[in-house]
Amino acid sequence: MATGDYAADLNEIEALDKEYVFGTWAYQSEVAPTQIVESDGVTFTDADGTEYIDFSAQLMCSNLGHSAxxxxxxxxxxxxxxxxxxxxxxxxxxxxxxxxxxxxxxxxxxxxxxxxxxxxxxxxxxxxxxxxxxxxxxxxxxxxxxxxxxxxxxxxxxxxxxxxxxxxxxxxxxxxxxxxxxxxxxxxxxxxxxxxxxxxxxxxxxxxxxxxxxxxxxxxxxxxxxxxxxxxxxxxxxxxxxxxxxxxxxxxxxxxxxxxxxxxxxxxxxxxxxxxxxxxxxxxxxxxxxxxxxxxxxxxxxxxxxxxxxxxxxxxxxxxxxxxENLIERSSEMSEYLEGRIDDLADSHPSVGDTRGIGLFHGIELTKRSDGREPFGTRADKLSKGSTIVDEVAATALENGTYVANMINTLIISPPLTITREDVDAAIDAIDVALEVSDSAMDA
Ligand SMILES: Cc1ncc(COP(=O)(O)O)c(C=O)c1O
Missing domain, CATH: 3.40.640.10 (Type I PLP-dependent aspartate aminotransferase-like (Major domain))
Known part of the structure; x- marks a missing residue:
């Protein structure tokens, strides 16, 4: 999975894509596309054969998962x-x-x-x-x-x-x-x-x-x-x-x-x-x-x-x-379990400032200070070059097998409605590891 040095480690397709296709909402020099070759259920797989849990349903849209x-x-x-x-x-x-x-x-x-x-x-x-x-x-x-x-x-x-x-x-x-x-x-x-x-x-x-x-x-x-x-x-x-x-x-x-x-x-x-x-x-x-x-x-x-x-x-x-497939009911039923697992993260990571959500739509907002709200990512950062700690948390989750979208200062958890408890657990484990990045970047 391509991260870090934006032009390094791109395979042939990724390099072609970078050269000929505009990346969205991005400084083009920073675009580092990852080639996805297939998807199945709640997972997708990159060209190196690494499989990821899709914990955000791509752009909060693949509600049916990838095997409908x-x-x-x-x-x-x-x-x-x-x-x-x-x-x-x-x-x-x-x-x-x-x-x-x-x-x-x-x-x-x-x-x-x-x-x-x-x-x-x-x-x-x-x-x-x-x-x-x-x-x-x-x-x-x-x-x-x-x-x-x-x-x-x-x-x-x-x-x-x-x-x-x-x-x-x-x-x-x-x-x-x-x-x-x-x-x-x-x-x-x-x-x-x-x-x-x-x-x-x-x-x-x-x-x-x-x-x-x-x-x-x-x-x-x-x-x-x-x-x-x-x-x-x-x-x-x-x-x-x-x-x-x-x-x-x-x-x-x-x-x-x-x-x-x-x-x-x-x-x-x-x-x-x-x-x-x-x-x-x-x-x-x-x-x-x-x-x-x-x-x-x-x-x-x-x-x-x-x-x-x-x-x-x-x-x-x-x-x-x-x-x-009664997926609306399933989303409602799975909500409590997901929320419980997100609460576990909040309990064990001081950089989790706030959690909120409903159904299979949850946010984890980060903070630099344990005694109040001090965002790691600001609205101004959204328009700046480089990555924020929140981006790094998401990148670390990805390295650990879970794709989770993030925006400004919040991780966005919105999996396919078909997700199982086991998949939720695996994804939460990856975010658990990733949140160590923000914990260790907190103000002293
Ligand atoms: C609430 C809302 N409205 C509109 C849009 C725009 O949709 P699209 O990206 O399909 O044009 C989005 C996209 O994320 C959205 O979240």
């Missing part, structure tokens, strides 16, 4: 029978997947626009909210990620937005429900949003949130937060958009993060787990009322690959697999 044969078969069958038809034609996979999403999403969410990435799902949500309300502004939060293109990066709050600023106008940022790291109590941060909406006048189309913040640190709000947020948004004539790109499809132990709080948003975005990452597929689903609006108001939006038949076939087979 029904999805692979559905893709092959659709590709052979009709790989592509323009969005103006109906296909069985798209129609039935639309019906399925109306079924598994909460409340009266009923009609879907399909696209190919979480980014595009958010772009569609922003346009739909503006068309429906006739208003222009969006309130989102600082510790958030909603996508990489003009609109979705403008509503993103994390440091990745800075290079794209000023972004599109009217995108306003609010504080977050982050009990460990913010000066505001989570419920105070919510009342702040109420005040923001009042001060903006009747100009805000929607409030956009991840029901449980994902890449910005697995921030789980108190139970009353999301219902109250919907109330506040509606009181001010704004919609609630829940970005479920990461929290959807069993990640939280429920179908969606919104279900955890018993809230039906006006618009929901999905991607990642929607196809179990077997194909690029995303969805923007709206309530009956919003759907009705577009009966006689044009939906001025679309893509060549909107509702791509192969991707929709993957999505339909994926949702059927969640259902047939």
């Amino acid at each position: 044969d029904a999805v692979a078969d559905a893709i092959a069958e659709q590709a052979q029978n009709g790989a592509y038809f323009a969005p103006g034609f109906a296909t069985e996979a798209r129609a039935k997947l639309g019906e399925k999403l109306a079924d598994v999403t909460p409340g009266n969410l009923s009609k879907t626009f399909f696209s190919t990435s979480g980014t595009e799902a958010v772009e569609a949500a922003l346009k739909i909210a503006k068309f429906y309300t006739g208003k222009d502004k969006i309130i989102s939060r600082y510790r958030s990620y909603h996508g990489a293109t003009a609109g979705s990066i403008s509503v993103t709050g994390d440091p990745r937005r800075l290079a794209a600023e000023p972004g599109i106008p009217g995108m306003i940022k609010a504080p977050d429900p982050y009990a460990y790291g913010s000066t505001l109590d989570p419920m105070e941060s919510l009342e702040y949003i109420d005040e923001m909406l009042m001060l903006e006048g009747d100009t805000v189309a929607a409030v956009l949130v991840e029901p449980i913040v994902g890449s910005n640190g697995i921030l789980v709000p108190p139970p009353e937060y999301l219902p109250r947020l919907k109330e506040i948004a509606h009181d001010h004539g704004a919609l609630l958009i829940c970005d479920e790109v990461m929290t959807g499809f069993g990640r939280t132990g429920e179908w969606f993060g919104s279900d955890v709080y018993d809230v039906t948003p006006d618009i929901m975005t999905m991607a990642k787990g929607l196809s179990g990452a077997y194909a690029p597929l995303a969805a923007t689903t709206v309530t009956d009322e919003i759907a009705d609006h577009f009966e006689d108001n044009m939906l001025t939006h679309g893509h060549t690959y909107a509702g791509h038949p192969v991707a929709c076939a993957a999505g339909l087979a994926a949702v059927e697999t969640y259902q047939k």
